[in-house]
Amino acid sequence: MAVPDYKLSAVLCGHSLDVRCVAKTKEFCILSASRDRTAKLWHPEGVKDFVNVVTYKGHRNFVSCVCWLPPCEAYPDGLVVTGSNDNTILGYNLQDGATQVTLEGHENAVCSVTPGRDSGILLSSSWDSTARVWNINAARNAPLILKGHQAAVWAAVELFSGSYATASADKTIKLWKKDGSIITTLTGHTDCVRDIAVASNETFLSCSNDASIKLWTNLGQCLNTFYGHSNYIYSISMNPAVANGFASCGEDGSVRLWAGGDCVRDIRLPVHSVWSITCLDNGDIVTGSSDGVVRVFTKDPARYADENTLKLFEEEVVKMQAASQQEIGGFKLSELPGPEVLLEPGKADGQTKLVRRGTNVKCYSWSAAENTWNEIGDVMGAPPTQEGKTMFQGKEYDFVFSVDIKDGAPPIKLPFNKNEDPWVAAQAFIHKHELPQVYLDQVANFIISNAKLDSQPVSSNGFADPFTGESRYVPGSGAATGGRAPPAGADPFTGAAAYTTSSTSTASSDKMLIPHDAYIRFDQANLKAIFDKLKEFNSKVGDGLNAMTEEQLESVVKLGELNNTYNNETISILKKMLGWPKEILFPVLDVTRLAVRNKEINAQIFDTAYGPSFIKYLLSLLAPDNLPANQMLAMRVLVNAFSDLPGEMLVLAARESLLHSIICFTQLNTNAQIAATSLLLNLSVALAQQPDSVELADCLVQLFSKITDNEAYFRGLVALGTLLMESPSKLQIQTRVVSNPQLHNRLKKDSGITTDPNYAKIATLSQQIIRLL
Template structure:
C-alpha cells in the first residue's frame, strides 16, 4: 500500500478561542466546538473549501464537545448536540441553530457527547465521574447513569455487543450493560484515558495521556498497544479510507495516521495542543486546536491548499518547533507537561508544578484546603519575538488586527499592509462587514495608531485628541471608557463597551443602543478595559515630574522616558530594559506617581508586558502596592488609576490570576472607598464587573455581590451605576449561591426600591440601559 502524503487542504477561521472538538455530520459537513461558547457548522463548498453556515449559541461557558444525532422519532431533522463547562447539554436544529432541547443532569463539565447505536440515543460523560444514556425520543425520562469511576469520565461509546465503554481520568476503562450495571474494569493505561473509538464489530480503541493507544476486544481483552506520540493523546478517530485505519492527536502538536497498527504518517501543526481529530468519508483529516482554528488535511493532491498557504503553514510549523526547544525556568518547553497533569491531586500543601500552555509555562500551587491547583503566574523565559508577515485568507499582511465592533459578537479581522493607504483599507473593511460609514475615521485612525505609521494623513489629526475634552491637555483618567477584551481586541472610538452604541451620556445613542434583536445586557460574558489615552500629554507630564525626582536613581533620561511612554501603544516593541525603567518609575513619590500608573494600565494590555509585570516575582508585590494606593487617605488620581491598572490586568492570564488571587483584599479596599469622583466610580464598577465575569459561577460571587450592593448606593455617576448593575445581574444569573445574593439585594431596601423605580423609567432615553438592566435584575429576583 502506498503511504499517503497528507498536506494542508483548508483552514477554517471563525472561532475566537480553542477548538476543543471536531466531528462530522451528514454530507461531509464539519461540526466544531470551542471555548468561545459556540459550536459551528461548516459546509463543503467546491473541491476543498468549507463555509461556516450556522453558529450554535446558548451555553454560558466553554463548549467542550459536539456531535450529530441522526433523525429520530422526536426530532425528524436530527440534532446538533453540544456539551459545556456550564454542566448542560443543548440540542439545536441543524439548519437554523434554534435550541430544541436542554438537558440538565450532570453536576460538572460535560466533556463528551456521542450518538448511540439506537435511534434517538445520546451518550454523554462528565467531570462529575459519570456517563449518562439519554433517550431523546422521551426527553423527560430520567437518563441511565453509569456510575463507578473515581475521576472524570472523558469518553463514552456504545460497542456492537450491546455494551457501553467509558474512559476515565482514573486510568481505567469500564464496560457496562444496557441497564447501566458495570461488567468489568479494564486496566493497562498508566494515565488518564482520554478517547475511545469503535474499530469494528469486535474491537475498540483507546488513547491516553500515557502516550499510548490500546486495541481491545469488546469483552475487555487487550490485543495490542501502539506507540508513536511523545505526549498526551487527546482524541482518536477511525479513518475508513485506510485498512484498519485511524488517526490520533495530542499535546505534542501532531496528528498521527495509522493503518493496521502501524504509524504510517505524521502531520505537524503550528500548535502545542491538537485537542480533537475526526476523519471525513473521503479520508481527509480534520483537527481542532489551541489556536482556535479548524484545519483539514488531505492525501489527495487535487485538494492540497495553494502553494503560498502551504509555505506559510510549513514556516509556522518550523517556528513552533523551534519555540518548543527553548528553555523556560531551566526546563525544555517540549519536556514540560501539559494542563492534564493538574487532574492528579497534589501530595502536600504548597506543592508546585510547572505546566505548559502553548509557548508559555505556568506555575501552579496545590491547596489542601481548597483541594485544587491554583495558578500563581507565569514562569518567564526568552520567548522569541514574532517576526515577518501574518497569513490571512491565503495572503500575507504586515498586520492582521482583531477588532471588537460589538460586545457579544466575534471579533472582525482587519488585514493591513504598510504600503496601503489606511483610509482605503478602512473603507474596504467597512464595506466587507457592512458597517456604518461613520466608522471610517475611527477605523483609519486605529490603523494609523496601531501600525505606527511614520506619516499621518491630515484627516487623522483628530484621532489623537483627548476623547473627553478635544484638547491635548493631560488630565489623569481622561482616557475614555473601558473596552471589551479577550486578550486580543481593541475598542473602536467611543463605542459603548456593552452594546456597541454611543457613549452612555449621549441621549440619541442611548435611545438606540438596545433593540429587540440584541442579547440581554446580563449576564455579561467578557472582560472590559480602559483603552483610550493621550500619550503625548502623558509624556509631557512624566517629563515635568521626572525633573522633580532630581539626580536620584529613579530619574530617567528623555530617551528613556520616550521608550516608557511607547509601552502604552498596544502593539509596541520594547526592550527588557524599558520594563525595568517602568518598574523604577513606579517607585516615584506618590505625589507624582499618577502618570506612571496611567502608562502602566496601558502597558499591561500587551500580552508580553502583562506577563512581566504580573510574573511570580514582581507581580504579587506590585498588586499589594496598588492596593495600598486604594487606601481612603491616598490621592484620588492614584486611587482611580490603580483601579484602572487592576481592570486592565485582566487583558491576559498572568494579571487576571494575580488580581483574582487578591480578590478578598480588592473587595475590602473597594468597600472602604468613599467620596469617589465620576471617573473613580466608573473604574470601581469596571473592576467589580471583571471580577463578576471571572467568578460568577464560584462561591466567591456572594462576596462580590455584597460589595456591589454597598457601592451601588454610593454611585452618583450613571455609567458607573449601570456597570455595577450589569455586574450584579451577571452574578444573579450565574452564581451557584443565587439565593444568598437575592436575599442581600432584597434586604437592601434602598437598592431594591431604586431598581423598581428605574425599571419603570422606560420613556427616558437617558436611562434606557439602566431601566432595561433593572428590569432584567428584577426578573431574576
Template sequence: MAVPDYKLSSVLCGHSMDVRCVATTTESCILSSSRDRTAKLWHPEGVKDFVNVVTYKGHKNFVSCVCWLPPCEAFPEGLVITGSNDNTILGYNLQDGKVQIHLTGHENVVCSVAPSNDSGILMSSSWDNTARVWNVNKPQMTPIVLKGHQAAVWAVIQLANGAFATASADKHINLWRRDGGKINSLTGHTDCVRGLAVASSNTFLSCANDVTVRLWTNNGECLNTFHGHTNYIYSICINPTIPQGFVTSGEDGAVRVWSAGDCIRELRLPVESVWSVTCLNNGDIVTGSSDGIVRVFTKEPDRYAEETTLSQFEDEVQKVVAASQQEIGGFKLSEIPGPEVLLEPGKSDGQTKLVRRGTNVKCYSWSVEQNTWNEIGDVMGASPPSDGKTMYQGKEYDFVFSVDIKDGAPALKLPFNRNEDPWVVAQAFIHKHDLSQGYLDEVANFIIKNAKLDSLPASSNGFADPFTGEARYVPGSG
C-alpha cells in the same frame, strides 16, 4: 503501504475561542463546538473549501462537545447535539438552528455526546462522574444512568456487541450492559482516560493523558499499547481510508496518523492543544484546536491548500516549535503543563502552579474558600533575550551590573540600556534600594565607566527627574 503525505487543505475561521470538539455529518459537513458558547455547521464548497452556513446558539457556557444524531422516528431530519459547561444538552434542527430538545440531569459539565447504534438513542458523559443514555424519541423518559466511576467521565461509546464503554479520569474504562448494569472495569492506563473509538466488530481503542493508546477486545483484554505522542492525548478517531487506521491529537500540538499500531505520520499544528480530531469519509482529517480554528488536512494533492497558504502554515509551525524550546526556571516551555492541570483541585490554600498558555507561562494560586485556581499573573522569562542582551526580571538589557554597596552584603543588580540616561538610572537604583542620595554621582559614573559610554544620551532642559519632579543640571548643557 505508501505513507500518505497529508498536508493542509482548508482553514475554517469563525469561532472566537478554543474549538473543543469537531464531528461530521453524513453529508460530509463538519460540526464544531467552542468555548465561545456556539457550535457551527460547515458545508463543503468546491473541491476543498468549507463555508459556515449555520451557527447554533442557546448555551449559557462553553460548548464542550458536539455530534450528529442521524434521523430517527421523532426527528426524521436528524439533530445536531451539543453538550455544555452549563450542564445541559441541546438538540438543534440542522438547517435553521432552532432548538428542538433540551435535556437536563447532569450535575456538572457535559464533556461528550455520541449517537448509539440504535435509532434515536443518544449517549452523554459528564464531570459528574456519570454517563447517561437518552431516548430522544421519548425525551420525557428518564435516561439510563451509568454510575460507578470515581472521577469525571470524559467519553462514552457503544461497542459493536451492544455494550457501552466509558473512559474516566479515575484511570479506568468501564464496560456496561445496555440496561446500565456494570460488566467490569478495565485497568492499564496510568492517568486520565480521555477518548474511545470502535476499532472493529471485536475491538476498541482508548487514549489517555499517560501519552499512550491501547487496543482492547470487547471483553476487556488489552491486546496492545501504542506510543508516539509526547504529551496528553485528548482525542481519537478511526480513519476509514487507512488499513487498521486511526488518528489521535493532543497537548503536544500534533495529530498522529496510525496504521496497524504504527505511527506513520505526524502533523504539527501551530498551537499548544489540538483538542479534537475526526475524519471525513474521504479520509481527510479535521482538527479543532486552542487557537479557535478548524483545520482540514488531506492526502490528495488536488485538495492541498495553495502554496502561499502552505508556506505561511509551515512558518507558523516553526515559530511555535521554536517557542516551545524556550526555557523558564530551567524547564523547557514545552515541559510546563497546559491548562488541563487546573482541572485538578489544589491540595492546600495558596498552592501555586505554573501553566503554559501558548508561548506564555502564567502562575495560578489555589483558593480553598473559592474552590478554584485564580490567575496571579505572567511568569517572566519565557522569551529568550535577543543577541547581545541579558534578561533581568523579564526585560532585556544591554548590561546587568553587580554593584557592591556595603561590605558583607550581597551585590545589588543594576540593569542598564545604552539608550538610557545613566543619572536617571542611578536615581532609580538608589530610590529602589533606599540608599543615600550621596550615592547618585558614584553610581552614575560607575555606569558610564563600565558601559564604556563615549557620549551620553541627548537631553533637553525640559527634563524632569522622575522621582522629585525637578529639573537637574546636565553636564555640558551650560
C-alpha cells in the same frame, strides 16, 4: 503500511474562541463546537472549500461537544446535538438551527455527546462523574445513569458488543451492561483517560493524558499500547482511508496518523492544543484547536490548499517550532521532558522539575508528605538580555537583590525595575513569600536605598498603600485613622480603614499603572472585634446547631493570623460555623477571608471535596436579596482565594456565574463596590491573556455605571486597563468601551482633571486608557 501524504486542504475561520470539538455529518459536512457558545455547520463548496451555513445558538456557556444524531422515529431529519458547560444538552434542526430538544439532568459540564448504535439513542458524559443514556424517541423518560466513576467522565460510547464504555479522569475505563450495571473496570492508563473510539466489531481504542493509546478487546483485555505523542492526547478517530488506521491529536500541537500499530505521519499545527479530531468518509482529517480554527487535511492532491495558503501554514508552524527551541535555564524547550516524567516519584522533598507542556514550561515540586508533584507555576522563556539587565524567572530586571530575612536561611531574591513603584514591588514580595506585613516599610526603603532612587517620602504612619500610595492599615495597630472616626470607606465590622485614591508625593503622572500583574487581597482586620462579635452571635445560634465553646471560637479566630499554627479540627469547626444562619454569618465570613490567605488552609477550604460546594454557597450569598454585609464579605473571600492555587482555580472555574452575579447587582455600598472591583481586578490579572476576557470586560463596563466610590472606580479602571493592554481580544474590548458613551465620556473628563491632587491617579490612569482606545 504506507499512508498517503496529508497536506492542509482548508482553513475554516468563524469561531472567536477555542474549537473544542469537531464531528462529521452526512454529505461530508463538518460540525464544530466552540467556547464562544456556538456550534457551526460547515458545508463543502466546490472541490476543497467549506462554507458556514448554520450557526447553532442557545447555550449559556461554552459548547464543549457536538455530534450528529442520525434520523430516528421522533426526528426523521436527524439532530445536531451539543453539550455545554451550562450542564445542558440541546438538539437542533440541521438546516435552520431551530432548537428541537433540551435535555437536563447533568449536574456539571457536559463533555461528550455520542450517538448510540440503536436509533434515537444518545450517550452523554459529564464532569459530574456520570454518563447518561438518553432515548430521544421518548425524551421525557428519565435517562439511564451510569454512575461509578470517581471523577469526570470524558467520553462514553457504545461498543459493537452492545455494552457501554466510559473513560474517566479517575484513570480508568468502565464497561457497562445495558441495564447500567458495571461489567468490569479497566486499569492501565496512569492519568486521565480522555477519549474512546470503536476500532472494530471486537475492539476499541482509548487515549490518555499519559501520552499513550491503548487497544482493548470488548471484554476488557489490553492488546497493545502505542506511544508517539509527547504530551496529553485529547482525541482519537478511526481513519477509513487506512485499514485499521486511526488519527490522534493532543497538547503537543500535532496530529498523528497510525497504521499497523505504528505512528507513520506527524502533522504539526501552529497551535498549542489540538482539542479534537475526526476523519471524514473520504479520508480527510478535520481538527479543532486552541486558536479557534477548524482545519481540514487531505491525502488527495486535488484538494490541497493553494500554494500561498500552504506556504503561510508552513511559516506559522516554523514559528511555533522556533518558539519551542527557546532556552529555559540553559535547556532547549524541546529537550525538556514531557508530563510523563511526573509519573515517577521524586527523590527528595522539595525537588523541582521543569516540564514541557506544548510550547509552555511549567515547574513542579515534589511533596513527600502528599506523595505527588505539585505545580508551582509557569516558567517563562529567556531571550537575550539587554545590556545592564539581569534575568530572573524569565523576565529582565534592572536589579535582582538578595534579601536576608532569617538567620541561617538562604537569601530571597527580590527583582525590581527602576520604573516600578518600590511600594508595589515590596508588597508583591511580601505576599509572594508570606512575610509579616510590618516588613513593608523595611523592604520598600531597602529598594529605594539600594536602587539609588530619589528619596520618596512615606505617609504619616510610616507605611504606604502599595496600590494607591495612601496610608494603610497596619495589623495590630487598629484603624489607620489615628483615633478619628472611621472614614466612609471603613470596614463596617472591624473599623479598619479602607484604601483611598488620594495622591501622595509618591505618585507620579508618568508612572504606568497598567498592566497590573499581581493579585491583590484584603489583609486588614481587627481580630479582637471579630472575636467579640463571634461570641455575641454564638449565643444566638439555634435551629439545632450547636454553639461553640469560647476556646473553639479563639482557635477559629486565630486562623486569621497568617503564620499561626492550626489543626484540622479547627478547620472543621470553621466549616460548621459557615452553616450559621445568614443573619449572623458575616463575622464567620470575615475569619474565612483571612484564613484562606494561608497556603495550607486554602488547600483545605478549596479542595475537591469541600471547595466546589463552598464556592456555590458563596455565589448564593451574592444573590440580590442577601444581606449587604454577606455580599461584601463573600466577595472578599473570593478575592483572597487567589492567595494560592486551589482557591484561584475554583474561582476561575466559577467565573461565569460570578460575572453574572456582579452584573445583577442593582445597588452596592462603598465597601461592596471595592470588593467587587477587587475581585474583577484579580480576574483580570488571571485572564488578561485569555480570549474569553471579553466577558470580563463586559462586566466591568456594566458595573462602572453603578460605581460611586473613587477607590472602587480606580480598581475597576486598573482591571480594564490591564485587559486593554494584554488581551488577545483587545479590539473587541476597545469597541465595548467606546460604544458606551457614559464610560467613554467619563474617561475623557477624568483624564483632564489635573488640579485636584486627590484625583491624580484616576486622572493618570484615565489618560493611559484613553491612549489605548
